[in-house]
Amino acid sequence: MNDPLSNARALLHSVFGFGAFRPGQEEIVRAVLAGEDVLAVMPTGSGKSLCYQLPAIVRPGLTLVVSPLIALMRDQVRALTAAGVAAGSLNSSNDPAENSRVLGLLRRDELRLLYVAPERLARRDTVEMLAEAHVTMMAIDEAHCVSQWGHDFRPEYLTLGNLARQIGGRLQTLAFTATADAPTRGDIVEKLFAAEPRVFVRSFDRPNLRLAFKPKERSTRQVLSFVQAHRGESGIVYCSSRRKVEEMAEALMAAGIKARPYHAGLDKAVRDANQDAFQQEDGLVMTATVAFGMGIDKPDVRFVCHADLPSNVEAYYQEIGRAGRDGLPADTLTLYGLGDMQLRRLQIEQSDSSDERKRIERQRLGALLALAEAPRCRRQTLLAYFGEASEPCGNCDLCVEGVELFDATVDAQKAMSAIVRTGERFGMEHLVAILTGELTDNVVKFKHDGLPTFGVGKNRKAADWRSIFRQLSAVGLIAQDLMEHGRWWVTEEGWAVLKGRQTVELRKIAASAPSKGERRGRAVAPAIVSDADTELLDSLRTLRTRLARAQNVPAYVVFSDRTLAELATHRPSSLAAMREIHGVGDAKLERYGADFLAVIEPRAS
Template sequence: MVDDPLSILRSVFGYESFRGPQRDIIDHVIAGGDALVLMPTGGGKSLCYQVPALCRSGVAVVVSPLIALMQDQVEALRQLGVKAAAINSTISFGAVVEIERAMRAGEIDLVYVAPERLLQPAFLDNLARCPLALFAIDEAHCVSQWGHDFRPEYLQLATLADRFPGVPRVALTATADGPTRREIVERLHLTDGAQFISGFDRPNIRYRIGLKDNPKAQLLRFIREEHPGDSGIIYCLSRNKVEETAGWLREQGLEALAYHAGLDKHVRAANQSKFLREEGLIMVATIAFGMGIDKPDVRFVAHLDLPKSLEAYYQETGRAGRDGLPSDAWMVYGLQDVAKVRQMIEGSEAPDEIKAIERRKLNALLGFCETARCRRQVLLEYFADTCEPCGNCDTCLEPVETFDGTQVTQKALSAIYRTGQRYGSGHVIDVLRGTETERTRSLGHQRLPTWGVGADLGKDQWQSVLRQLVALGHVVVDVEGHGALRLSPEVRPILRGEQPVLLRKDPAARSRAAKGERRQVSFDDPRHEALFHALRGRRMELAREQGVPPYVIFHDATLVEIARLRPRDTDEMARVPGVGAGKLARYGDAFLAVVRETTDRTAAE
């Protein structure tokens, strides 16, 4: 052991104290213990292996699934004065040879490596000749075959326990429900390790979900009214929709990039690099983008399509607000999204047992979308966590009115049954409302007993009812029948009047997800805000000079504290959270100069 963990935290990382269970985890790993660490994105997981890496002798090997992000992670550590390196396919043979020599000599603190490279016999043989501090397995949920980010290479990482039994291993993730945690422990041979589960809540994120009603216009209004000039990620299900949405946003004057697996790898890498290194860009992407994204100032994550599960939703929305500042998770969806996701599940080549799990996960997501309760409570309960009503989600800010929907449910179920369980929501609603169309006339559905029994409700209201019945499991979308609605076997008690149904009233006018105020850092003093923007400008200049993302110099949260505290010298600057000794030496004078210049100018004004 070369130093005290708290001394490392203060001198290298610039923070005065550990948060939550960080100290317990760090002490456990320093003592040589294995661990599973589950901590929300932005909660400080990386410190749980970086601090022990600097306290224990030898090199720490960090398994990271995305080569494209390793260099930024390494650069962020080098900015702190930490000796770090990455080994991947973009590194020249000569550079790899030198890094491996430095590892054997104990001259490097941390090495980032992809699982594929780690498992190569030659690399494992080299590790056997190195003094090893620990193994950190990041994004450990990738080991789960039931998960949304499964990586088969992760299954082979259990070999580390056999090859290096005396070296502590710590597996880290922000996304793992109970079954996934058990799978991580089993597959990585961590049964004797400690588990540190510190909760899933991200209180700075506001969760908002609304109904699709011209989704492009809804999205544009959301960005322009609430996040002008902010960095954000927009998720779509298909590659075509990604390209179309990014192009349309550019036509509206917004700087938007596209990212999906079908793009040329050089274009994909260039777009990702631009998004990470510049401010105010919007990335429109499929789920191929995002795992391990370290960009802390993503102010919003928007979904134009329904994700596959609550785990996927939590993982994707967790890319917003990693710096702890106010951020938004915004989504619009409709009944057609349910059909699309179900079609993806049923059309996959997965075994039946995995399909059954994916159906249950989708049902849990639909329940979250349609809840009248606090969304954060429902989300956390899925992960066996809990909280009080949060006051920072749409259902808390605008409480949802519920009503006894038993009668309208009976009407809807009867119409689905009477039409033969062969038609989608549009035709069923036409029958309920008594709307004559060419199809209803040709089928003779005007003669059905259910014809026109729901004329008192509008089309949007019936869409809401049917969507909720799907979410509740009373109605099933038959993907093989082109979106036909079918009755669940469990609806007989409802039809007989033995089981009541409670439904939520959707707002009649503007979509709930389209409402909101601008989410931004707030300052009590306008002079502090002026200084904050001046500091960001200087940070961008320095980042461009060095060819690094701005956040590896300082996070927005650190600039906020500099703007509020207005340090006058290096001693005061050293007390700002996030300013360690390395960054103080590199950037202290440059940012103190901005503080002095901006303070003098605003005082003169």
């Protein structure tokens, strides 16, 4: 009897061109092939889609893929079709010929993966059609959308848990998302699964991403400097408003950089044309609101820049995760200022959310500000938010450039004393009021104006104390329970400082001067090949662009940046040697191999 996992490994190479699984993939594929229901939380770029695409072609039957955006479906179907897999989607953007192709494959029981949006699954005709098809598995992408606690809640996802009953028989269910904290995971399990699934929560570490935050000074100039260091590379610049998106695109184009805007206020035809250009062309920069994101399945985005502060850590992580999905080095920069903080707080308070939802969003914003103001390695702070420990990465701005610190032991003791003397039951604003001696209603109500710590922090502004609380959280001396009214408590490490056994240094609280990196001059983008191979890489990209335009597909559907980088570095001299390159499967080797060898061979040593 054939071993399904052995078959999967063989198809991994022959279809997708991958020599091995990425970390965390094989265990999930094994569980899926064994027929288990699965919830997998995997960071963007770790290869979630392969965990359902590979089993779908190993086993008989049809896999239904629920995906939230048409662009995402379209790009994944293009990539699968280019690899020789019978895949299709049913959506409103299909032309009659595409619908005919997909329905024909479906009727003949030849289709392996069918992509649909959750809204289409609410239609009776779709359910009736699927009841006649041999559907054995449902893979739900962006599964956090089912949860009220997720950051992209979509009520249409709530119907998916009943789909198996509607189409008859047992339907193996797989759910995938890049970010889901404990409350969100609980919601996903409750609403999508009839029984407890196998849950996989993979490391959130993306070591190929360089993390950096900078206080805003002249934000447009800062963005221009960052993007110019990546001239010729694809990237995204996120802005908080439609007006700023268009202004930033104009500023980049005035500087000679290929750029296009994307936001919900643009005409749909313009949005679609700009998104297609971003997918098909090398070196194009998209300036966008967060409306541009979930539908992007482009592995070779080399940088993501936030011209304005994101809404929370989960959103930040999702958005920077769109860079470097091919595993090659990628750069990120996030700018933040007082105006950003005020805007995000205003958006929370003016939303229609429940009081409980608003409270949690305030705490999530506080966690993002703690990351922005962190006095230690960014990666350590980010991973700690997701419950992981790590060593300093040596690759973020704080590790590389350092930061000006001050002895904050006394300030830390004051803050932690306020926490302890109030029974570790209160949130930041109440504690700040105590430290600054502000007689708020709650301070008076709980008689906290009689505490020894009342007013001991009058020497600092309330904003300074908020920064201190966030930094103490970032270094692990205090912790906060998001689900219990945002109360703070002192950790074991914090008690050592509170009792005078240890000291602590925090980031200096002051208007920031230019960082060491900026004083040295323009930042240098991380390279994906050596200087000696840059010319060949450019030639391979030119060929890729020509082939992609001729077929009207995204450039990465031909080959990813990682594949081009390996071709430029290893310079294979035959089709057999080229087959050993990452991302070169049998179908692509037959279709593109000779063209790329013709570019490589004159330069081969």
